[in-house]
Amino acid sequence: SELHLRLSTTGSLQPSVELSHFLLLRLCRVMDLWHGHTIEDVLKQLFANPDAVRPLPTAYFVAVLQAICQFAVPKELPTKLVETFLQRVDRGERMVQPQQWVDILSAIQLLDEAPSRERVVPRVIQHIVPKISSLPAPSLSLLLQSLASRSQSGGSRLADSATCYMALKRAQPAFAKAAYLAVKGKMWSFTEVVTIFNSLARLGWYSEALLAAILAQCVQTPFLEPHVPLMLQLTRSCVELRVHHAPLLQKMVSWYSWCCMYLRPKPMSADDIGDLLEFSHQLLELSFQSLELQTLLADNLKNPNASSKQLLALLAALAKFSHFPSEFKETCNRVCGNLADSDLASLTQSDLVEAFNIHLCAVFDGPAALKHWLTEDAAMKTFFQVHTSQKWYQKQDQERTAFLQSSAYLSLKSAAEEEGLDLLPSDPGEVYHIELLSANAKKQLSSWPSNPPTAVVCIKSKEQLQWYVPITAEGQLAAEQKNNRCHQFRFMFRGVVQKMRHLVAMGYRPAVIWMSEWNQLKSSKERSAYLRAAVDVVGPRSAAFSPSSAEEEELYR
Secondary structure, three states: OHHHHHHOOOOOOOOOOOOOHHHHHHHHHOHHHHOOOHHHHHHHHHHHOHHHHOOOOHHHHHHHHHHHOOOOOOOHHHHHHHHHHHHHHHOOOOOOOHHHHHHHHHHHHHHOOHHHHHHOHHHHHHHHHHHHHHOOHHHHHHHHHHHHHOOOOOOHHHHHOHHHHHHHHHHHHHHHHHHHHHHHOOOOOHHHHHHHHHHHHHHOOOOHHHHHHHHHHHHHOOOOHHHOOHHHHHHHHHHHHOEEEHHHHHHHHHHHHHHHHHOOOOOOOHHHHHHHHHHHHHHHHOOOOOHHHHHHHHHHHHOOOOOHHHHHHHHHHHHHOOOOOHHHHHHHHHHHOOOOHHHHHOOOHHHHHHHHHHHHHHHHHOOHHHHHHHHHOHHHHHHHHHHHHHHHHHHHHHHHHHHHOOHHHHHHHHHHHHHOOOEEOOOOOOOOOOOEEEOOHHHHHHOOOOOOOEEEEEEOHHHEOOEEEOOOOOOHHHHOHHHOHHHOOOEEOOOHHHHHHHHHHHOOEEEEEEHHHHOOOOOHHHHHHHHHHHHHOOOOOOOOEOOOOHHHHOOOO
């Protein structure tokens, strides 16, 4: 009532209003209550004039900024406040603690539009970078989450804005060092460490020392029921940072399978099946084989809660795992042979591409009887040839077009000509896009295996692991940097593993070009020598390794 009297006016002019720092903060924290009220007009008038909040101490200014950014206020108001605040800092009129800078950055992340990014964010980051080492662990975590919220997966959005985020190039090593000390000092809980890992993945920041500390804590932490949702975050982060830590992945799969078996209702709900499919997809990307996971996928082929779309995804996942249980054919016949038009309409292009893997992997990796049925049954031929194969071949042709328009094609073509190698791009309509093929590949295939044709396959940087620890590594030592086999060999992952396996089955002799190495070559002479070595040499230097199973690791024990 006192505030209402102070806001009331007896004349035509708006009275001047004095608010204490604490009262202003309280009003801002419940700003949604003042919609249409006189107080809303007063606050708008107050924030429209940055000089009006000049008396606020820094701590109150930061708190008020955090409060108003939570509501649907005109974005130019808090942006203008921060700009004026930064000007006063530059003039030496304000003293700001490192953690307060992080709070400001966290607040204005909600104003994430181009004008505010260009005018405000980089200036705030420039103030934070020199002080990263002095940030307490909670502020360090908040800083990384704020930066990651502005980034697309892999850090592309930050990296592409050179004028806005040049300071981040300096921030990455400083943050990695500070975060490493925080993880080693056990300053973050397991949940916070997973969040840090996820943020690093979104930013595309790779630091071996920091990753070793994060992986060590993940390996050592006993998983509990509240940790189940974190399994998806962990696998996504591993894929984005190109980390295949088999002991950790096995621990995650065992825990996830146990939770699905004993903690979740039976049969699994559609949402739980969706989570299972996402989890499986990430592990397939990492080329991680697990009988437990395959059994869990197979068990849900008869789940009444699974939609037709989910059943197709389950079949595709099992096929890509090269696992064909007894229920596979029955479910395939029930779903693919009787798919209604409404179910087909709900499938996206990526769904249809994935569904084609049911046919493709069964033909290459499945038992002969299943292969014969899929290729001869009329209903199966109709589904795969009419509905899914078109999208698969469209994707291969899109990859072919992108390659022919790239600088990689020009440099490879030039190197092949210099070396006298008769290599040409693959024809449109091939089951897999192959960068370069022997000119008489079809003729050579007919005489295989005496003279297999060469298939030059480019393995992109995103398809090459940065960290690989085999399943046989044990205990805490498994997370140490010295156990990272990528220091000795190059390992591929993602869809190129399946592609290479199938090319060999088709009769090709793959010659691998690692784009991470190819793009570092400076002269045409170096590129010609690299291509010649890839085509001619057979051995560990030219081999394209992929993560191996426990049985393969034990062969030479």
